[in-house]
Amino acid sequence: MALISLLPKLAVAVVALLVTRRVYWELTTGARRRAFAKQHGCLAAKKEPGNPFGFGLDILMADIKAIKNHNLLPRWHKILLDAGDAHMVYFSFRGKKIFFTDSPEILKTVLATKFDTYSIGEERIKMLTPLVGKGIFTTDGAPWKHSRGLLRPCFERSQVADVTLLEKHVRKLIEVIPKDGSTIDMQPIFHDLTMDIATEFLFGRSTNMLEREGKDPEAEEFKAAFEYCMNPFEGELYTKWGWLAIFLPDKQLKRSAKIIQAFAGKIIDAEIAFRGDKAPPSPDRYILLQELLSLDMPREQVRSELLQILLAGRDTTASLLSNLLFELPRHPAILSRLRAEIAEYVGDSTPTFEQLKNMKYLQAVMNESQRLYPVVPSNSREAIEDTVIPLGGGPDAKAPVFVPKGSMIAWHTWSLHRREDIYGADSASFNPSRWLDNENPDGPLRPGWGYLPFNGGPRVCIGQQFALTEVAYVLVRLLQGVGEVESRDPEEWREKLTFVCRGLGGCKVSFTEKGSA
Numbered sequence: 001m002a003l004i005s006l007l008p009k010l011a012v013a014v015v016a017l018l019v020t021r022r023v024y025w026e027l028t029t030g031a032r033r034r035a036f037a038k039q040h041g042c043l044a045a046k047k048e049p050g051n052p053f054g055f056g057l058d059i060l061m062a063d064i065k066a067i068k069n070h071n072l073l074p075r076w077h078k079i080l081l082d083a084g085d086a087h088m089v090y091f092s093f094r095g096k097k098i099f100f101t102d103s104p105e106i107l108k109t110v111l112a113t114k115f116d117t118y119s120i121g122e123e124r125i126k127m128l129t130p131l132v133g134k135g136i137f138t139t140d141g142a143p144w145k146h147s148r149g150l151l152r153p154c155f156e157r158s159q160v161a162d163v164t165l166l167e168k169h170v171r172k173l174i175e176v177i178p179k180d181g182s183t184i185d186m187q188p189i190f191h192d193l194t195m196d197i198a199t200e201f202l203f204g205r206s207t208n209m210l211e212r213e214g215k216d217p218e219a220e221e222f223k224a225a226f227e228y229c230m231n232p233f234e235g236e237l238y239t240k241w242g243w244l245a246i247f248l249p250d251k252q253l254k255r256s257a258k259i260i261q262a263f264a265g266k267i268i269d270a271e272i273a274f275r276g277d278k279a280p281p282s283p284d285r286y287i288l289l290q291e292l293l294s295l296d297m298p299r300e301q302v303r304s305e306l307l308q309i310l311l312a313g314r315d316t317t318a319s320l321l322s323n324l325l326f327e328l329p330r331h332p333a334i335l336s337r338l339r340a341e342i343a344e345y346v347g348d349s350t351p352t353f354e355q356l357k358n359m360k361y362l363q364a365v366m367n368e369s370q371r372l373y374p375v376v377p378s379n380s381r382e383a384i385e386d387t388v389i390p391l392g393g394g395p396d397a398k399a400p401v402f403v404p405k406g407s408m409i410a411w412h413t414w415s416l417h418r419r420e421d422i423y424g425a426d427s428a429s430f431n432p433s434r435w436l437d438n439e440n441p442d443g444p445l446r447p448g449w450g451y452l453p454f455n456g457g458p459r460v461c462i463g464q465q466f467a468l469t470e471v472a473y474v475l476v477r478l479l480q481g482v483g484e485v486e487s488r489d490p491e492e493w494r495e496k497l498t499f500v501c502r503g504l505g506g507c508k509v510s511f512t513e514k515g516s517a
């Protein structure tokens with residue numbers, strides 16, 4: 001009873017405390033922020049999607065529903081289209097402001113001009129570190145620079161231009177695919193291929209997933225665990241609990257992380273057993289694992305660096321290949337022009353790095369696939385201090401906008417790549433010719449920060465040239481190795497969001513024997 005009589009006093013005290021805190025905040029941080037915003041000519045950003053009283057939860061729920069329905073990318077595309085010339089909207093979630101944009105100017109600021117003002121963000125670090133440890137993908141500042149420095153030699157031109165490593169895997173690929181006109185989904189096959197190539201490139205030894213006989217059960221277990229980590233949304237937890245699953249501990253994810261780490265650990269052990277601890281690296285080729293082992297690095301860190309790069313490189317390249325092969329047979333004129341270019345430049349021979357670079361139509365086809373189906377369709381950074389983005393504020397959205405420390409800038413590469421003011425009225429169609437200087441009716445296309453499949457600035461994808469060489473090589477050799485290619489999927493491309501973005505229906509096609517056409 002006595003306690004109940006104290007409640008009103010307690011409530012008054014709590015309210016007084018909150019008000020005092022708020023007043024103090026307004027007089028200190030708030031005043032400093034207002035002065036900062038004024039000094040930079042900032043005006044308020046206007047658009048806000050969702051319910052003003054939804055605290056961002058309504059947006060989260062709508063996003064989770066859209067992920068399930070495989071239409072998150074069109075959902076945000078529409079929100080940004082509705083924002084018109086602002087090319088930016090914002091909302092608040094758990095006390096943080098989230099700015100969502102498809103503006104090249106804002107992206108250039110965040111990714112390059114004010115690079116040091118942003119972090120990859122707490123969420124990414126919290127999510128990925130238990131899985132792949134600390135390394136290039138999960139750190140900022142000095143540790144990130146150190147990791148990037150370690151990895152850089154792996155991707156120097158001499159390394160990337162050596163296409164001999166690719167040939168044996170592509171031969172295997174052509175050997176395993178049926179050429180009798182039957183339907184085959186190439187998406188999982190491309191995942192096996194890119195795993196085999198990446199492990200040989202990075203570890204010096206391939207997982208040989210494309211081998212159809214005598215499969216290594218440990219490699220298979222690793223593959224399944226890796227798949228789960230890339231796509232937990234299809235696991236038991238999400239199936240059972242729906243969106244509530246994001247608040248629940250994911251045991252399968254933990255188990256999968258252990259399997260992945262144990263597998264990488266075994267590769268390291270095998271390498272040490274084979275070559276000896278700290279043996280000098282191979283003189284012929286920069287093999288990351290050998291280089292890292294020759295340094296005095298803790299084994300755990302070697303494992304993290306390897307896993308990070310596998311995480312970044314495997315599914316991305318496989319998605320590009322399968323998105324590309326999904327589109328090509330739907331456009332017979334584009335496919336035959338590509339085949340004509342291959343015949344002109346290389347005939348039936350294996351292409352060199354230089355030849356691949358010089359094949360302008362091949363490059364245009366790859367650009368166009370990445371434009372329409374960016375494998376990393378959305379991304380974000382977190383402001384680590386109060387800062388400013390150059391556009392989006394005021395009635396005409398041309399004034400700078402104040403970005404408080406802790407806010408997220410999220411960008412939608414998917415929308416950016418579909419902007420009609422950059423790509424023209426046909427921006428939604430697959431038209432590689434737009435990338436050819438003399439064939440684009442609006443003149444040479446130079447999208448700059450309007451084309452970001454690999455990001456930009458100091459954190460631009462380190463594996464970009466390797467990935468593009470791999471995809472070009474595989475595509476050329478595949479088309480040289482088969483007869484007719486037909487699409488066997490009546491559906492349009494739809495998204496499947498995993499760690500990256502894949503086509504929901506895979507890549508169903510058919511091939512005939514070479515010379516049978």
Ligand code: HEM
Binds near residue numbers: 137309460463464
């Ligand atoms: C089509 C294939 C690929 C695409 C579309 C792609 C895309 C990207 C993007 C958008 C980022 C920036 C992520 C961010 O900063 O938030 C990135 C970073 C990165 N990528 Fe790629 N990537 C591809 C292939 C590869 C390959 C083959 C490798 C290595 C074998 C690789 C290694 C990396 C690494 C290590 C980073 C982190 C760079 C850093 O933070 O400094 N990527 N990639």
